[in-house]
Amino acid sequence: MNPSAAEGAFDPQRALQLALETFDIEAAAVLGLKQRINASFPKAVELMLHVRGRVVVMGMGKSGHVGRKIAATLASTGTPAMFVHPAEASHGDLGMIKPIDLVLAVSNSGEVDEVTTLLPVIKRMGTPIVAMTGNAASTLARHADVVLDSSVEKEACPLQLAPTASTTAQLALGDALAVALLDARGFRTEDFARSHPGGALGRKLLTHLSDVMRTGDAVPSVAHDATFTALMREMSAKGLGAAAVVDAQNQVLGIFTDGDLRRLIEQGLDLRAMSAREVMHPNPRTIRHDALAVEAAELMELNRITSVLVVDAQGRLCGAVNSNDLMRAKVI
Template sequence: MKDTDFCRLGRAVLETEAAAITALLPRVDHDFATACRLLLDCQGRVVVIGMGKSGHVAGKLAATLASTGTPAFFVHPGEASHGDLGMITPGDVVIALSNSGETEEINQLLPLIKRLGNALVAITGNPDSTLAATASVHLNVAVDREACPLGLAPTASTTASLAMGDALAIALLDARGFTSEDFARSHPGGRLGRRLLLRIADLMHADDTTPRVSPDTPLAGALLEMTRKGLGMTAVCNAEGEVIGIFTDGDLRRALDEGIDVHETPIEAVMTPNPRLATQDQLAAEALALMERHSINALLVTDTHGRLTGALNMHDLLRAGVM
């Protein structure tokens, strides 16, 4: 096969699966809204079941629900009939995925689910199936054809089920008022969690590690303070501890170019006044945005009265994985 043949077949698959998803739009209707309300009103947890490829989609749906504010978990139907059915309690809502709607391992569980009184949301490609008829509400994800040229491998059908599951999860996310901070709390180890949870106070240099000098400190003294603290800058504070300026490596280069006497010149004469400041309760991601917007590599951190409490530089954000 030529490269063009591979590309042609790949595009055909994507076109088929895109058509399958587009066909779902008119099916996001009253039944979809009913399913959302059942899930939103769930007093327990959402239990998602499915076999084979549908099982993989079911596992992904359970994970997406759980990470977006709807407590959920996956139960394998084959294991459920051998003891795992005990994981389902009367207050739970069950979502069952089966393209045919006649998956034996799932249909065996239907009488038991009904006996427990669980609401059942069926996602199938067969509205006339046993599963669809038994369910409290049925979501139709039927496709015209699979993307597989043999018409056998679940491709477009699993894509349609996955998309419908995502639609449910995101509709519920919005209905619950789920925020980016809520999402971050369930993803503390990920990059997004770090960006949304870490605050400047978690990363900044504070107390004796923060470089600071008074306005009348000679430039040479300020350089010693910068060297000791190793942040490439120093805050300049008045007697009340309020920040009145900053002196950075860049300011030093400019001062040396002008031939300034480092022993006689007070730092106030060469500092940058009114520097960009941050507060320690701001998100670290906000500090990064501020640095990038103003093309600076460090920020001084103050309290609400403008008094110095710490310092933060780009290396701190890099080490924390915020950028």
Template sequence: MDADKLKAMGRRALEIERDAVSALLDRVDDNFARACQLMLACTGRVVVTGMGKSGHIGGKIAATLASTGTPAFFVHPGEASHGDLGMITRQDVVLAISHSGETAEIVTLLPLFKRMQVPLIALTGKPRSTLAQAAEVHIDVSVALEACPLNLAPTASTTATLAMGDALAVALLEARGFTPEDFAMSHPGGSLGRRLLLKISDVMHTGERLPMVPPEASLSAALLEMTRKGLGMTAVVTPQREVLGVFTDGDLRRVLDQGIDVRAVTIADVMTRGGKSIGANQLAAEAVALMEKHKITALLVKDEQQRLIGVVHMHDLLRAGVV
């Protein structure tokens, strides 16, 4: 088969799935809102269940709900009939997924859900099916055609179900006022978690690693301090660690360009007064923003009394995965 035919078949599949998702817009209706309200009122967890391909989609929906502020987990309906039903409590809400609405493993559980008085939300492609009729809320995820040329393999139908699950999760996320910080708490190992949870105090240089000299120090002594600490800069401080200024590699180039005798001046004569600083409890991501704004590679860290307590360098932020 030639390349043009293969590309045509791929495009046809995507067009069918696109149309299937577009058709869902009109089904974000009162039933959708009621499903959201049930999950918002839930004091337990949203228990997602589904068999076969619907089960795979259900697992992803459960994971998306859990990571966006709605506690949720997936239960395999076959296993539920053999003990895992004990994972479901009266405080939970069940979200059952079945394209046919007649999946035997799920239909078997319906009387038990009723007996437990657990609210049931169904996502099916058959509004008149057993599951749809038994549910407190039914959301129609039917499709006109599967992307499979035989119209058999779950393709467009699973895409539509997944998209509706995302719509539910996003609506709940916004209703709960879920913030990027909340998301980071669920993703501490991800890059967003590192950006939003890591603080300056976690990465700054302190103690013996902190480059600093008094204002009367010679320029050569300051250069030795910069070399020892390896940060390309040193702070200039009073005995009480009040910051007077900062001297960097860039300042050194400026001094050399001006022909100043490095052996005849003190650091106070050539330092940049003040210097950019940040607080230890601020987020590391804020340090990145400040460095990019001012085109610098290091920031002084001060306490509430404006005394020097540390230095944070761009290399530290790179190593921590913040950048």
């Protein structure tokens, strides 16, 4: 085809129409799974739930790309899984599969040579096979212990050549397996966070205050009998915008903030003659050092404050944190 001729023939309305038709066809493919799902699905879930090794996902071409995604979703939701390319398996990678594993083979036709060649070997190992296929009479289906029907009425491709609706159905069926498995395992938000330590959810659920708070000399604090001048010097030196007032046992008695300073100046008081105890805000909000950092963020938002003092189990001052610290840690 002449590229310039093809570009000149572009019809925006035709493109829009095809997009809408694609959405309709692929939506119908996913909804069609509801009519085909049967007792094979919970049987497949039970096999995967009790497998002692890994779920090994296999697939060629577009089904292979879908298989990689399914393996990744399973692994991130509590089911140990990996993807093995069938062609590579025929040249040594089959050694990655053990009898304690389970093979999830994805193929719309169920007749892909690279997959079907491996099936007798996998069966001889005693490794169970779950087939995800659109052809219940295929070689893959005949070798499988459980068959999941992923068939579709038609592809979204106008030529009925490119896998489109069929791969969408495979993706949806893979997600359904992952969701059923995570529920059966009692998989929690905290478990998901541990699989995603670099993501926003992981940071929120795994980052403790002790990981981000200021400690030691970086924590602004003065004794209750300190002068106002000493209090201001401590605040200025530590850059928190606040300072804790503590007793001899380092128990928190109060806090003094930039906002408190502005309010006292407006009253026209002789601040230099006052002590830290006289100007502090008593019984300030504090948080335990073993709390999650996101809890400190919620405390600040609830009370409309920008910093909070951190205490140990005995209520002694051991740290401080402000909103900037939490932003640098990407907790907020």
